[in-house]
Amino acid sequence: MTSLVSAVRTQVLGLVARRFAGGNGPYAxxxxxxxxxxxxxxxxxxxxVPQMARWRAERPVTRLPLPFGIRAWxxxxxxxxxxxxxxxxxxxNDFGKFAGRIGMGVGQDPGGLGFADPPVHTRLRKVLTPEFTMRRLARLQPRIEAIVAGRLDAMAELPTGRADLWHDFALPIPALTICELLGVPYADREYFQKLSTARFDLAEGAGASLDAVSESLGYLGGLIEQQRREPGEGLxxxxxxxxxxEIDDRELAGLADGVLTGGLETSASMLALGALVLMTNPVMAxxxxxxxxxxxxxxxLLRYLTVVQVAFPRxxxxxxxxxxADIRAGDxxxxxxxGADRDDLIGADPHRIDPDRAPNRSHMAFGFGIHRxxxxxxxRMELRTAYPALVRRFPAMSPAVxxxxxxxxxxxIVFGLDELPVTLG
Structure with missing residues (x-):
């Protein structure tokens, strides 16, 4: 869930952040x-929340009350x-086309696929796509299996018989996988996880999210300088x-930032929340x-949970x-x-998770269109490997609270948990 979440992170925040800011500094x-x-x-x-179902039924395209004359739907x-x-x-999605209108400089563009329109988007996606084909990713399958097995072994050795499934299982699996894919030092995984969480969590306001993006891009810029001198085996x-x-350092940093932080937080949230569903659904488990x-x-599970809650704004x-709805240019x-993944058009009783639901890849968990x-x-590789291994190793696992x-x-923006205490049974 990489480019989708990379793009979500700041576009809408930028529209409101500057308008709320005051005092000294960009977000003071x-x-x-x-x-x-x-x-x-x-x-x-x-x-x-129930309001989502009401709006979907009564007014599926409706104005949002953003301040300062910003028209949003x-x-x-x-x-x-x-x-x-x-x-x-x-x-x-081109940041440069509306940065001035919202009081931000083009230099603050976080880059990546999500902030580019064709033909720039087409060029960058063409560069990155070969790295994410099933054939190319297949080389990671043995490593993902080893990572999952290692985390299960570590949990089994916990003396209390309890674990925090978020920190002990869900987070390390994508962190190890993404760091290996990119060639980023795993020692920096905690640092990136904190930045990834901060950029998606709007409970502390928009400034913290924007600062996290800037810090991440700064780190990656230094890493790319090193890779230019001595290219490693990673992405x-x-x-x-x-x-x-044909690709400059800023473009590389934007692409890497999307892969690293997007693929970390979203996959970790899916692993934790999916495990919670399985613990409370014995037939599915x-x-x-x-x-x-x-x-x-x-x-x-991807449809039912849809951890990326909103697509990057257009x-x-x-x-x-x-x-x-009549939407004006500039809106x-x-x-x-x-909301879309709980629409009745998805299938019967969409608010219920159904292990017998007909195979459905038309859900929106990964977005849709050119920015999918x-x-x-x-x-999918991580989820298909981790879920069965988890319920086989700990068949009596249950929430501890x-x-x-x-x-x-x-x-x-990425729905999830801060911790998931479980009794391993």
Whole structure:
């Protein structure tokens, strides 16, 4: 879930951050964003809040009350979300086209696939796509299996018979995998995890997220300088050897930032939340344990949880009609992926997780259109490996606290937990 989340991280924050800022420094005095803006990021347990279903039924394309005259729309219905995300020429993700209008400099562009339009986006995606084909990723499968086995062994040795599934299992698996893929030192994994969490969590306001992006890009810039001198065996080294003369350091940093932070937080959240579902759904856990329909159940978990809650916002490049709404050129359009994946068009009773649901890859967990997550297959590899291994190793595992005590993130673009205490049984 890499390029999708990389792009989500700051585009909408940039639209409001400068308008709330005051005092000294770029984000000094930045206030917390109000609930009337953040409610699409809230959840009721694992479900979108009831307001999402009401808006999807009554007004699936509706104005959001952003301040300072910014016209913004929230799209919650499955079909209008596909229409917006599937449009090639009706919307722009090019940071430079609207940076001045929101009081930000082009130099603050975080880069990456999510902030580029064709033909720049086409060129960058063409560079990165070969690294994420199933054939190329297959070399990582033995390593992912070893990482999962290592984490399960470590959990089995805990003397208390209890574990924090987030820190002991869900987070290390994508961290080790992504660091190996990129050629980034694993010693820096905790540093990047903190930056990844900070950029997606809007509960502390938009400034903290923007600062986390800047810090991440600064680190990667130094790493790329080293790789230019001595290209390693990871993705960065491969891109430099193959495309070193056609891609500059800033573009490389943007691509690497999307892969590293996007693939870390999202996959970790899916692993933790998916494990929580399996612990409370014995039929599904038993089928996962037996290896019966693993691929289909992974797709259903992706749809049901949709941890990336909103797609990266677009700016309309011309007047366009979506559903019953007339969107003007320059309007900001945000699509709720979690709302779309609970639409009745997905299938019968979409608010219920169904291990027998027909195979469905038309869900929005990885986005849609030209900005669809480039790392989707890597995420699937991790999930298909980790879930069955976990429920086989600890068949009696259960949450160690009541559901009301689980610490879900309150307003994060990537929905997740801060910890998941379990009894291993």
């Amino acid at each position: 005095g930045l206030s917390m964003l109000p609930d009337k803006i953040l409610w699409p990021l809230h959840r009721d347990g694992l479900d979108p 929230l799209v919650t219905g499955y079909e209008p979300v596909r229409a917006v995300l599937g449009s090639v020429d009706g919307y722009s 960065l080294g491969s891109l430099i050897r193959t495309h070193g003369d 038993e089928r996962m344990r037996a290896g019966d329909g693993v691929d289909e159940m992974v797709e259903e 700016v309309a490049t011309r007047d366009v009609r979506v559903g019953d 900001v359009v945000m699509c709720s992926l979690s 997550c480039i790392g989707a297959e890597l995420a 009541p559901p009301a005590e689980l610490k879900f993130r309150k307003a994060s």
